[in-house]
Amino acid sequence: MMFMMATLAVLIAMALVVIRAMRGPTVFDRVLAGNVIGTLAILLLAVVGFLMGRPEWLDIALTYGLLNLISTLAVLKFFRHGDLAFLPKEAPKQ
Amino acid sequence: MRTLSLGLVLFAFWLALSGHYTPFLISVGGVCVVFCLWIAQRMQVLDPEGHPIGMLPGTLTYYPWLAFEILKSSLAVAKIILAPSLPISPTMTTVTARQKTPVGIATFGNSITLTPSTLTTGISGNEITIHALTREAANDVQSARMNSRVTQFEGRT
Amino acid sequence: MTLELLIQSASWVLLVVGSVFVVIGAVGLLRMPDIYTRLHAASLIETLGAGCLLLGLMLQAGATLVTLKLVAIFLLFLFTAPVATHAVAQAALHQDIQPRLAEDRRTQVDAPPEREGA
Structure with missing residues (x-):
């Protein structure tokens, strides 16, 4: 019952954040929305794991949390330099 | 000293996340801890900043x-x-x-x-x-x- | 018996508060006018919303390994959320996206922000 409610709340929040990701005027709004969706997905995994009585999903949530940070940083670095692996002296002028 | 404390923390983390306590899995955990300690030593991050215990x-x-x-x-x-x-x-x-x-x-x-x-x-x-x-x-x-x-x-x- | 009831109701309250804050944060993400103010709404989800939900789940799980994993997820949020938020804000400033400000008390406005090592 209460897990159901928490799941619904997280799903509603996700839908709202997806609207922001589609509307976002700058690329950073979309990156932020992606990061928040990742956070919400971790919460969703934890809550649904409890709802279905399968707490093993927490391991997946933990892995997803680590990937979420790395992917956010990688995307930001890509938009900042236009490249993921550049030598410092070749760094493009901003 | 700091190596020992990092090793203990890592091993406790392994035990907390694994949940299966068979001799094989615990020894695999020990090997992983030693490997991580070796990498940390090689990267020279075992200082008060890298492991602020x-x-x-x-x-x-x-x-x-x-x-x-x-x-x-x-x-x-x-x-x-x-x-x-x-x-x-x-x-x-x-x-x-x-x-x-x-x-x-x-x-x-x-x-x-x-x-x-x-x-x-x-x-x-x-x-x-x-x-x-x-x-x-x-x-x-x-x-x-x-x-x-x-x-x-x-x-x- | 009463203790169990107490824990159950505390977990109820925490889950409800967490859900409410998660939805409020998402609404804030839609309502705020520019990227920097949206970051504040996002950090509402990542700190209080996630914290209350995970704490409520911990009370449900009791003293088991599941609680330890929830604590690990909580610590992960505690350390990664500010790094991601800071990275987005710094990248946006670097791209010369000017924040809408009511007041600017910075001492040097033109200097680009330095890279943070941590």
């Missing part, structure tokens, strides 16, 4: 205080979001961090960011640029309450 006693008092701060400012931000007129007054300002070590300055910056309604946008030396959602939040950070608290937390190492 000495700060552990301080966290017991610092994190509850930080949680209370987060609760207070979260309520303020929630009130702003739900108000129909959206009464924000974004402010950017700089604060001088009083901490001496890089760990202390990073802790201060992260604490500022972790509190909703203030966020760190840049750090150079010990000058921290922050963006605050309202004037009151900016005044709060500049009033050095959190600053001195983090200094106290850092000083206990």
Whole structure:
């Protein structure tokens, strides 16, 4: 019952954040929305794991949390330099 | 000494996440811990900055205080979001961090960011640029309450 | 018996508060006018919303390994959320996206922000 409610709340929040990701005027709004969706997905995994009585999903949530940070940083670095692996002296002028 | 404490922490982490206590899995965990310690030694990150185990006693008092701060400012931000007129007054300002070590300055910056309604946008030396959602939040950070608290937390190492 | 009831109701309250804050944060993400103010709304989800939900789940799980894993997820949020938020804000400033400000108390406005090592 209460897990159901928490799941619904997280799903509603996700839908709202997806609207922001589609509307976002700058690329950073979309990156932020992606990061928040990742956070919400971790919460969703934890809550649904409890709802279905399968707490093993927490391991997946933990892995997803680590990937979420790395992917956010990688995307930001890509938009900042236009490249993921550049030598410092070749760094493009901003 | 620091190697030993890092090894113990890593092994406890393995035991907590594994949940299966057969001799084979525990010995695999031991091998992984030794491998991680070797890599840490090779990368030379086994210093007070890479493994700040000495700060552990301080966290017991610092994190509850930080949680209370987060609760207070979260309520303020929630009130702003739900108000129909959206009464924000974004402010950017700089604060001088009083901490001496890089760990202390990073802790201060992260604490500022972790509190909703203030966020760190840049750090150079010990000058921290922050963006605050309202004037009151900016005044709060500049009033050095959190600053001195983090200094106290850092000083206990 | 009463203790169990107390824990159950505390977990109820925490889950409800967490859900409410998660939805408020998402609404804030839609309502705020520019990227820097949206970051504040996002950090509402990542700190109080996630914290309350995970604490409520911890009370449900009791003293088991599941609680330890929830604590690990909580610590992960505690350390990664500010890094991601800071990275987005710094990258946006680097791209010369000017924040809408009511007041600017910065000492040097033109200097680009330095890279943070931590």
